[in-house]
Amino acid sequence: MNLGLKIGTILNSKYMTNNDCFRAGRKISPKGIMIHSTATPGVKAAAWFNLWNKSYQAGETNRQVCVHAFVDDQEIWQYLPWDHRGWHAGGEANNSHIGIEICEPGGFRYADASGSTMVDYDVAKQEAYFRKAWQNAVDLTAWLCRKYGLSEEDVIGHVEGFKSGIASNHADPLHWFAQHKESMDSYRAAVKKALDEEQAERPLGITVGTVVAIKPGTRHYYPGGPAIPDWVIQGSYHKVTQILSRGKPVVRGGKECVLLGKKINKKTEAESAGIMTWIDKGALIIIVPTAKEIEEREPPATKAAPEGNKYYRVQVGAFTKRENAEALLKQLEAAGFAGYIRS
Numbered sequence: 654m655n656l657g658l659k660i661g662t663i664l665n666s667k668y669m670t671n672n673d674c675f676r677a678g679r680k681i682s683p684k685g686i687m688i689h690s691t692a693t694p695g696v697k698a699a700a701w702f703n704l705w706n707k708s709y710q711a712g713e714t715n716r717q718v719c720v721h722a723f724v725d726d727q728e729i730w731q732y733l734p735w736d737h738r739g740w741h742a743g744g745e746a747n748n749s750h751i752g753i754e755i756c757e758p759g760g761f762r763y764a765d766a767s768g769s770t771m772v773d774y775d776v777a778k779q780e781a782y783f784r785k786a787w788q789n790a791v792d793l794t795a796w797l798c799r800k801y802g803l804s805e806e807d808v809i810g811h812v813e814g815f816k817s818g819i820a821s822n823h824a825d826p827l828h829w830f831a832q833h834k835e836s837m838d839s840y841r842a843a844v845k846k847a848l849d850e851e852q853a854e855r856p857l858g859i860t861v862g863t864v865v866a867i868k869p870g871t872r873h874y875y876p877g878g879p880a881i882p883d884w885v886i887q888g889s890y891h892k893v894t895q896i897l898s899r900g901k902p903v904v905r906g907g908k909e910c911v912l913l914g915k916k917i918n919k920k921t922e923a924e925s926a927g928i929m930t931w932i933d934k935g936a937l938i939i940i941v942p943t944a945k946e947i948e949e950r951e952p953p954a955t956k957a958a959p960e961g962n963k964y965y966r967v968q969v970g971a972f973t974k975r976e977n978a979e980a981l982l983k984q985l986e987a988a989g990f991a992g993y994i995r996s
């Protein structure tokens with residue numbers, strides 16, 4: 654829930670426990686993110702829950718489909734655990750890709766049943782909605798990239814998945830992006846920018862005990878230093894155990910370096926022997942060490958309220974110190990509530 658990337662819009666989570674996809678219970682190790690758009694005018698992220706939280710096997714719906722999250726101009730709703738195998742691609746990509754649907758605005762219609770020819774779509778009028786939904790999707794995509802050690806190059810559109818033979822024949826989201834002079838390439842560029850900006854915001858504050866991840870795409874521990882194997886970047890987080898040598902900062906290749914002396918298991922947070930290598934501070938992203946990721950756990954029984962229930966968000970505190978907010982969040986989680994910290 655808190656991997657050091659901010660999402661300006663709240664990430665809401667509840668799982669589609671009645672959907673056969675959820676019930677199938679298969680897991681994936683996410684290798685990429687597939688972007689869709691809904692081709693359904695005016696149905697927003699929260700509304701998809703009741704539309705899709707149904708069982709095909711029980712005859713409640715005529716579609717076998719489920720996706721990890723819907724995004725609109727105001728909200729993000731996560732409906733499957735991120736490492737759950739989704740049914741969004743209609744092909745092999747279901748085994749490897751997290752699926753995100755961007756909700757299209759209302760006020761137009763489709764000429765065709767396959768949903769690729771927009772009619773009466775007023776680009777100027779829809780521009781504000783599009784920009785907000787686009788940014789929410791970019792932020793979520795960047796956050797997921799960080800979470801799973803992916804880069805913008807691992808992000809594809811459904812239409813690209815079709816072209817490379819791992820998804821069904823759909824035009825989304827390109828048919829909509831193109832209306833606003835955007836493409837999957839510009840989407841990837843926006844994700845890269847979000848990742849880079851996040852990195853630029855967090856160069857400081859790394860000290861002994863800080864848990865960090867190595868920025869995906871980093872090739873060397875420091876300029877002119879040894880190459881970093883992939884497993885070091887993707888396999889685990891690391892804990893900084895030393896920032897000085899003989900009382901002085903350690904500078905290598907012109908960069909101030911810190912020592913990664915412990916490995917941290919991404920799921921259990923267990924510590925083990927570290928790689929014991931000095932690395933450029935600028936190549937690191939701070940991972941908030943106390944925030945256990947709620948979405949990686951099975952939802953507790955108290956959380957899985959029946960379909961149709963309303964969900965209310967309650968703010969339980971405002972803090973100037975992040976540690977205090979985290980301490981309260983831990984108490985809440987221990988009591989069976991799902992929580993998040995918003996800054």
Ligand SMILES: [Zn+2]
Nearest residue numbers: 689811823825
């Ligand atoms: Zn699609």
